[in-house]
Amino acid sequence: MTVIPFDEYDEERHVIEADQVGGPADAPDRRATFADVVSRTDSRRPIVPAVLRNQEGRRALARWSVGYGGHTALYHLTRTPKYAAKVALYAPRGAARAVGSVTWWAVGGRENFHLRQEAANKNDPHTWQQLDKRRERSSAARWWVVGAALVALVLLLAAVELAGMPPVGWYCVAVALVLVAARHGRPVDKPIVDRTVTKAPFTKLTAEQVRAAIVAMSIGVKEPGQLTFPPPGVHADGPGWLARFNLPGAIVATTVLEKRDNLAAALRLPVDQVWPEVGPDHPGQVDLWVGRYPASKMGQPRWALTSPTARTSFFEPQPFGTDARQRPIYITLFESNVLIGGQPGSGKSYAARDLADIALLDPTVEMKIAEFKGTGDFLDMAPLCSTYACGVDDEALSTGRDVLTWALAECERRGQRIKRARERGDAPLGKVTPELAAKPGSGLHPVFILLDEVHELFLAYPDAAEAAERVAKRGRALGIFLALATQIADRDSVPPNITRCVTVRWCLSVGGQVENDMILGTGAYKRGLSATVYRPRVDAGWGVVTGIEKPGSVRSFFPSDKENAAIIARAAQLRGKVVGEDVERVEARDMLADARAVLQPGESGLPWAVLAERLAAGWPEMYAGITPDMVRESLARYGVDSQDVKVGRRNIKGARRASLDAAQQRREIEAE
Amino acid sequence: MRGTITATGILLAVVAGYALSCAIRPYRDCWCCDGRGHHRSKRKSKLSRPCRWCRASGKRLRVGRRLWNRARRLHRDAGVAR
Numbered sequence: 001m002t003v004i005p006f007d008e009y010d011e012e013r014h015v016i017e018a019d020q021v022g023g024p025a026d027a028p029d030r031r032a033t034f035a036d037v038v039s040r041t042d043s044r045r046p047i048v049p050a051v052l053r054n055q056e057g058r059r060a061l062a063r064w065s066v067g068y069g070g071h072t073a074l075y076h077l078t079r080t081p082k083y084a085a086k087v088a089l090y091a092p093r094g095a096a097r098a099v100g101s102v103t104w105w106a107v108g109g110r111e112n113f114h115l116r117q118e119a120a121n122k123n124d125p126h127t128w129q130q131l132d133k134r135r136e137r138s139s140a141a142r143w144w145v146v147g148a149a150l151v152a153l154v155l156l157l158a159a160v161e162l163a164g165m166p167p168v169g170w171y172c173v174a175v176a177l178v179l180v181a182a183r184h185g186r187p188v189d190k191p192i193v194d195r196t197v198t199k200a201p202f203t204k205l206t207a208e209q210v211r212a213a214i215v216a217m218s219i220g221v222k223e224p225g226q227l228t229f230p231p232p233g234v235h236a237d238g239p240g241w242l243a244r245f246n247l248p249g250a251i252v253a254t255t256v257l258e259k260r261d262n263l264a265a266a267l268r269l270p271v272d273q274v275w276p277e278v279g280p281d282h283p284g285q286v287d288l289w290v291g292r293y294p295a296s297k298m299g300q301p302r303w304a305l306t307s308p309t310a311r312t313s314f315f316e317p318q319p320f321g322t323d324a325r326q327r328p329i330y331i332t333l334f335e336s337n338v339l340i341g342g343q344p345g346s347g348k349s350y351a352a353r354d355l356a357d358i359a360l361l362d363p364t365v366e367m368k369i370a371e372f373k374g375t376g377d378f379l380d381m382a383p384l385c386s387t388y389a390c391g392v393d394d395e396a397l398s399t400g401r402d403v404l405t406w407a408l409a410e411c412e413r414r415g416q417r418i419k420r421a422r423e424r425g426d427a428p429l430g431k432v433t434p435e436l437a438a439k440p441g442s443g444l445h446p447v448f449i450l451l452d453e454v455h456e457l458f459l460a461y462p463d464a465a466e467a468a469e470r471v472a473k474r475g476r477a478l479g480i481f482l483a484l485a486t487q488i489a490d491r492d493s494v495p496p497n498i499t500r501c502v503t504v505r506w507c508l509s510v511g512g513q514v515e516n517d518m519i520l521g522t523g524a525y526k527r528g529l530s531a532t533v534y535r536p537r538v539d540a541g542w543g544v545v546t547g548i549e550k551p552g553s554v555r556s557f558f559p560s561d562k563e564n565a566a567i568i569a570r571a572a573q574l575r576g577k578v579v580g581e582d583v584e585r586v587e588a589r590d591m592l593a594d595a596r597a598v599l600q601p602g603e604s605g606l607p608w609a610v611l612a613e614r615l616a617a618g619w620p621e622m623y624a625g626i627t628p629d630m631v632r633e634s635l636a637r638y639g640v641d642s643q644d645v646k647v648g649r650r651n652i653k654g655a656r657r658a659s660l661d662a663a664q665q666r667r668e669i670e671a672e
Numbered sequence: 673m674r675g676t677i678t679a680t681g682i683l684l685a686v687v688a689g690y691a692l693s694c695a696i697r698p699y700r701d702c703w704c705c706d707g708r709g710h711h712r713s714k715r716k717s718k719l720s721r722p723c724r725w726c727r728a729s730g731k732r733l734r735v736g737r738r739l740w741n742r743a744r745r746l747h748r749d750a751g752v753a754r
């Protein structure tokens with residue numbers, strides 16, 4: 001800024017802001033002070049490797065070592081005769097070669113060998129003699145060296161013998177010599193010992209491989225040297241290798257994530273062995289984790305819930321699966337609800353079971369499970385559930401609907417209780433707290449509702465879908481957890497409204513991009529969240545989860561039948577008795593008949609809002625919380641149109657008596 | 673039968689050994705001048721005449737090597753001609 005004093009007393013001072021052209025625009029460099037250095041919070045590399053830090057990792061390493069060592073030992077042991085034959089063949093050859101090469105060296109055979117041969121070929125004895133003289137001179141002392149070495153060897157052997165070497169020692173020396181001779185005598189391409197594994201496992205990820213692969217992907221990286229690897233570089237991480245690298249310029253890591261197939265192709269590895277992620281420091285950083293084996297071939301660490309003393313909490317994060325790097329992935333049941341989607345054979349029911357197991361091992365949680373497949377996947381949990389339904393018959397389906405109706409009414413009741421608790425100062429955030437939930441008689445204990453193959457329920461009772469949506473929305477803060485599992489998630493079977501208000505979405509193996517985005521949300525596939533790579537049955541349990549701390553691939557735990565039984569037994573022991581009470585079985589009502597019943601004589605029709613109000617007042621156990629839209633949709637199925645109804649002087653949309661009567665007549669005719 | 677095999681084996685070994693020795697040491701002393709390369713005059717004068725057999729080198733190619741060289745030359749020439 002330059003100030004030009006035009007005139008000391010003039011008001012028109014010209015202030016000229018000069019634009020800086022060129023030159024440095026950076027802030028001046030500052031020397032690091034002592035305070036800067038001591039306040040640094042650089043993350044330090046762990047002293048003990050990650051694999052050895054937890055028991056699971058140590059156990060896996062030990063198991064692998066024992067298995068590998070045992071196999072190798074047995075394999076070679078069974079082939080000992082073959083190896084002995086090979087040694088017998090190669091050892092004499094090796095000995096002859098050794099003697100030959102020492103002699104050849106001693107006589108200086110290699111000295112101008114080719115020149116001498118040339119001279120002999122051309123029959124030039126003079127040159128040959130000269131060359132031969134030179135050879136003789138340069139190798140004159142070599143026989144002495146050989147002789148001295150032999151004498152030394154003999155003296156050494158004599159000394160060892162005198163020192164009292166046992167015969168076993170001499171055998172060992174002899175065997176060693178024979179083995180060395182055989183090693184020396186074998187052809188280069190014929191190893192004596194056979195290979196123990198048919199295909200060499202993927203041994204190691206190197207920076208070179210990563211660089212070449214990224215350049216080959218043609219995402220804008222031209223030179224291999226453009227990739228930089230911040231410390232500690234490529235290193236072992238769990239059962240695989242982690243390469244953290246910075247992409248050059250403005251290329252973002254998601255570019256790599258989107259082209260995971262290409263990356264796997266460039267690395268010459270199966271797709272489920274290559275797991276790129278966005279790095280922790282900036283959007284241009286990639287954390288590429290490459291497993292030692294494809295994820296589908298790797299085992300799974302033991303589930304913490306299978307421990308005989310396991311106990312969970314509805315309000316705390318609990319492991320429900322593992323990621324590709326075999327790290328447990330956690331979910332907190334409180335304040336969340338889950339939608340599980342996947343084609344048949346994707347492991348849906350097992351995924352839902354994992355969640356149910358978590359809830360079961362918290363003895364305060366009330367369980368309500370309805371499964372509309374009829375195969376009894378959750379039958380062993382039935383004795384611990386306050387409500388259990390199984391099947392696709394009317395009874396099971398209406399029980400499912402009753403559960404949702406009950407949950408809605410429960411939301412209403414709990415809302416009141418929370419309000420009172422808040423007034424007392426027990427629920428400062430207007431939510432259920434662990435203390436409130438554990439208090440006997442508070443009526444705020446956690447509730448776990450699981451509806452498997454829920455599309456069956458929604459197809460049979462369209463109003464159930466709306467109820468589910470409202471439970472999902474309201475129940476979160478009130479301690480009511482809702483898990484919906486379905487194999488088809490299209491617009492008709494699972495309304496998008498439900499999908500939208502569910503917090504955790506778990507998409508197991510699906511057929512295509514459309515189904516994937518139905519469950520995970522629009523654009524998920526493009527963002528690299530795609531469950532289409534998983535094959536049904538083969539990759540059962542694998543899926544993509546969003547709504548948790550770190551969205552990504554998760555494989556649900558697969559407890560064995562024995563472990564399942566143990567979990568149920570443990571839950572029964574913790575609980576003692578069934579928590580909560582069964583829902584009131586509401587007799588299915590005929591809405592058309594009810595609508596005609598609430599119509600007062602003399603009324604030619606009712607607006608939807610009034611009709612909904614009267615229905616709710618007349619049969620609260622069935623119609624509590626019903627909305628005008630729900631009434632309209634339900635009656636539309638009987639062919640009742642939405643028409644203008646006169647209220648006072650205004651026309652409001654509603655149901656006319658005439659069309660209600662017409663619908664009733666139609667139904668009677670159809671029944672005959 | 674067994675004798676024939678043994679004999680053939682020994683023969684082959686001998687031939688191989690001879691060939692090897694011809695490869696490593698292709699020359700031997702001239703038989704005419706005993707490797708000196710020249711002949712002493714009979715009258716004990718200081719004059720001596722060079723050996724014609726070994727062209728005064730005192731060394732002559734061994735028969736095996738000579739045959740080998742000739743075979744090689746034939747082979748090479750044939751190769752060039754073709």
Ligand SMILES: [Zn+2]
Pocket residue numbers: 702703704705706707708709710723724725726727728730731
């Ligand atoms: Zn001669």
